Amino acid sequence: MRLLERDHPLAVVRDRAARAAEGGGRLVLLAGEAGIGKTVLLRTLAEELPREQVLWGMCDALSTPRPLGPLRDVAHALGPGVTTLLTDGAPPHEVFAAVLDALRARPRTLVIEDLHWADDATADLVRYLGRRISSLPLLLVLSYRDGLAADHPLVPVVGDLVSLPDTRRVQLAPLSRGAVEQLCAGSGLDAGEVHRRTAGNPFYVSQIVAQPESRLPASVREAVLARAAVLDPEHRRCLELLSCTPEPVGAALLAALGVPPATVEALVGTGLVDRHGDGLAFRHEIARSAVLDAAPGPAVDRHAAMIAALEATGGDASVLAHHSAAAGDVPRVLRHARAAAAEAARSGAHRQSAELYRLALEATEQITGNHEAPATALVEPTTRAELMEALGTELYLTDRLAEAIDVLTRAVGLRRELGDAVAVGAGHRTISDYAWYHGDGAAAAEHDRAAREILAGADDPREWGFALANHAYLAAHRGDGPGAARAGQDAQQIAEELADPALHGTAAIGLSIARLLGGDVAARTDLLDASATGVRRKLDELATAPVSNLAHLDVEQGRFAEADAVLADALALSERLDVQICTMWQRGVRARLRLLQGRWAEAEEDARAVLDRGEMPLGRLWPRLVLGVLTARRSAPPDNPDLDVGWRIATGLDAPAALAAAVAALAEQAWLLRRPDPRLAEPVVARLLAEPFSGRGQTLAPVRRWSARMVAAGLPPLPPVPDGPEPEDHADEGDRPYERALGLWDSGEPADLLAALPALDELGAAAVAARFRARLRELGVNGIPRGPAPATRANPAGLTARQLDVLGLLVEGLSNADIAARLVISPRTADHHVSAVLAKLGVRSRGEAAAAARRMGVRA
Structure with a gap:
């Protein structure tokens, strides 16, 4: 079919290809509806480039896509290093680094089609390449369907990519009536009617124009089926068989399916399929779906034939799981889905891994519930427990903590029935960890207690050591320094006896937090060493968790320069390893740091980026508090949803630092609104202010200052905040412009109030500045500088x-x-x-x- 009305988008892509060949990489996002001609345009471009320069990968419309499917399509052209890493199931960051090195070698064009079907790992890969595209001689073209639902996984990916400076988004529009008239010329078809029925969709038009002798079909489905109807029965049977797989079908699979060369020629002749490498692929998913839906006889038989051929040729486990599920072959579903889930997890496609583990788990339930199944076919309870535990991990990694906790709780129950005490204890420890991230301090403590009670008497010192390390971590965040020290030291002693660096580094986290809260700054080095151990041992969470906690403590203890340096390295590490939970936490901590530094625009940007990225309550704590405080300072509205959510998260944790920050935020808002906040009279606040905990002086210093301001404003006082010396503040005087301005309020002198106004106006703290100006008027000061006009603020x-x-x-x-x-x-x-x-x-x-x-x- 002729390429009409595509001169501009084709020129854009050509220009990008030329620029990329000169060494400055470019990324093109090619968007449009199904059948709009994305593939045709890209093939036209590919024909103009040297064949060896073009790499072409496809995302599959499988129920659960192949992990890194497009990369597997082109791996052979990137060298043995990439292929070996994929085959060996290397971590995603190692695979991505190898791909980057391979793409640096010479100019390339990498096309990835149908990104809307991408697995998580492929989405991460294109993000990774997109951020580094300027250093590559690469044109990266990503095609996808537009009009995606707001919750589609591709939406945030496109949002990230479109903001990159080397990205160009190209939108393909439907054909005009004039273009349709050109395509219909000489066919005898009513071009106006064709345009009306197809809405100018090129693929739909092509199917109708290909059969001008037929009556105008009512739908594209009819047009597709009319083209298939010309095949003899055997050729049509092969077309129907191929329609049950959305993947391209290579030569080896065609042979295993018994599709002879003559049939291949006949199928290509219909125009419904094209040659793809040494095999075949449907020209469009629309055509494949039409043939599949209309195929007579049971679909189970076609899927069974495909399974046999795939097993004979070593097909991907994810593809086999897809066909096994479609064929209702439950034992094969269990075998292939479990293997595919493990492969997806290794590749970083955690969302797909979770769905595959769920599919495997459902298969075990079907087998167990089938009373007619032979005893040899029944699934061992241990297998079910292992699947639940693996599913729980993947749900956790995909930010579905409530589901993860639920499935792990069921796994613990099953392990208990099996009498496996060590696995029960380990399960409680894992749930404790997840509950903490979920913002449920009480549940975290309860599962921590259960894990220690069980594992203290079990004959597994390593699991006992990890239970102690988890307890040290929770105790440190509760401010129980002595308890954290005891548990952490005991865990490290076990680690030394077992010569286990991973356990030693994990125990160092809680132990070092306790030491830092007690004023021992040398503990920073231990956290950095623990992170280095995680990097060396390829333990992603151990690599990222120590620096996540260090960054938080550096901010809260006023070491802003150190915090900036730690956060820069920690974020680069978490992004490289794709540990999203730590990335969320670190960026939230950076939002908190930027707020304190007076860099409010950057604070808001970080906070909103976190809220757009995930749902983990612990990761949303600082972003919600930061946005709530900024809202109060800028406009002091009567309702502040961000602060409300931040308060709920903080009160769900048994962590004085988080609660104190939330109390200070509510007190500041009450002072600005000149309105009491009943939440400040809740028992949780009284306990915070009355009970001892490590780092108490520094943690409660902001609360003490806001308590004094509330009393001076005639508001109900907070519960008594015990006096005590505040520890040394490491922040420079210029690091906290807002707090410095509030210090001038505390002096009460007109000259100080006037001196604070420029800083407040520059920060955009309009509501606070209005409070200062009102106070100056009350003091009888004349000539008060006016603030920025509303239009200027907007x-x-x-x-x-x-x-x-x-x-x-x-x-x-x-x-x-x-x-x-x-x-x-x-x-x-x-x-x-x-x-x-x-x-x-x-x-x-x-x-x-x-x-x-x-x-x-x-x-x-």
Whole structure:
């Protein structure tokens, strides 16, 4: 079919390919509805490039896609290193690093089709390459269907990629009526009617135009089936057989299925399938689905034939699991889904791994519930328990903590029935860990207690050591320094006896937190050493958890310079290892740091990025408190949902540091609103202020200051905060501009209040500045400087109306060319506008401009 009305998008992709060949990598996001011509356009481009330069991978419409399926399609062209790592099930960061090295060698074009079907690991891979694209001689083209639901996994991926400076999004539009008329010329078809029925979709048009002698079909399905109807029965049977797999079918599989070369030629002749490497693939998923849905006879037989051929040719476990489930072959589902789940987990496709483990677990239930099954077919309870435990881990890694805790609780019950005390204790320890991340301090403590009671008497010193390490960690966060020290030291002694560096490093986390809270700054080194052990041993959580905790303590204890350095390294490490829970926590801690440093725009950007990324309550603690405090300081609204959520998370944890921060935030809001907050009179606050805990002086210092301000404002006082010396504050005087301004409020002198106003206005703390000005008026001060006008606050960069329009389109993710088309201006003028917007906002990239726009209230 001729390529019509695609000159502009094809020119864009050609230009990007040329720039990439010169050494500056480019990324193209090619979007459009099914059948809009994404593949045809990319094949046209590929034909213009040297064959060895083009790598082509596809995401599959499987119920659970192959992990890193597109990479497996092209691995042979990237060298034996990548292939070996994939075969050996290496961790994702090692595979990704090898791919990066291979792509540096020479100019390439890497096409990944149908990204909307991508597994998690493939999504992580394109993010990884996208962030490094400028250093590669690579054109990376990602095609996907637009109009995805808001909760589709691809939406945040596209959001990340479109904000990168080397990315261009290309949207394919339907054909015009004029283009359809050209395609229908000489066919005798009513072009207007064809355009109406197809809405200008090129694939739909092609199917109708291919059969001008037939009456105009009512649907594309009818058009597809009409083309299949010309095949003789044997050829059609083969077409129907191939339609049951969404993957391309290679030569070896075709042979195993008994599809002869003559049949291959006949199938290609229909125009429904194309040659793909040494095999075949349907031209479009629409055509495959139409043939599949219309195929006569039981689908089970076709899937059974496909299973036999795949097993004979060494097919992927995930593909075999797909066909086993479709064939209702429960024993094979168990075998292949379990293998595929493990492979997906190793590849970093944790969402797919969880679904496969769930599929395997359901298979065990079907087998167990089948009373007619032979005894040899029954599933051992140990196998069910292992599947539950593996599923729990994958649910945890995909931020589904409540489900993870539920399935692990069932696994513990099954292990208890089996009399496996060590596994029961280990299960309680794991649930304790997950409950803490879920923000349930009481459940974490209860499972911690159960784990220690069971494992103390079990003959497994290593599991006992890990139970002690978990207890040390929880005790340290509760402020129980002596308890954390005892448990941590006992765990490290076991580690030394077993020569177990992983246990030693894990125990160091809780022990070092307790030491830091007690003022022993030398414990920082132990946390860094524990992280280094995790990196060397390829234990991702041990690599990231120590620095996550160190960054938090550096911030809370005022070591801002050290915190900045730790966070930079920790975030790079967590992103590289794809430990999302630690990435969320670290970015939330950085939001807290930026708030204290007076870098409020960056604090808000980090906080919102975390809330957009995951649901883990512990990871959302600091972002919610940061956003709630910023809202109070900027406008002091009567309702503050972010602060409400932050309060609920903080009160769910048995952690004085989190609760004290939430109490201080509520007290500050009450002071700004001049309205009591009943939550500050709850027993949990009285306990926080009355009971001893490690690091008490520094933790309660902000609460003590806000308590005094509330009393001075005539508000109900907080419960008594015991006096005591505050430990040394490591932060420089200039590190905390907002706190410095509040210190001037505390002096009460008019000169100090006046001196604080410029800093408050610059920060954007409009509600606080209004409080200062009101106090100055009460003191009879004249000539009080006015604050920024409302329009200036809404548009602090002083953008013109046209620049505001451009900024809104940047939020929408449009390229400069798309902005030019939308605003009916020349591309050069659009370039000038975008450059001016970036300059006025003081940002370096389109992504940063979009983030600034959201802070200003500019929407797409």
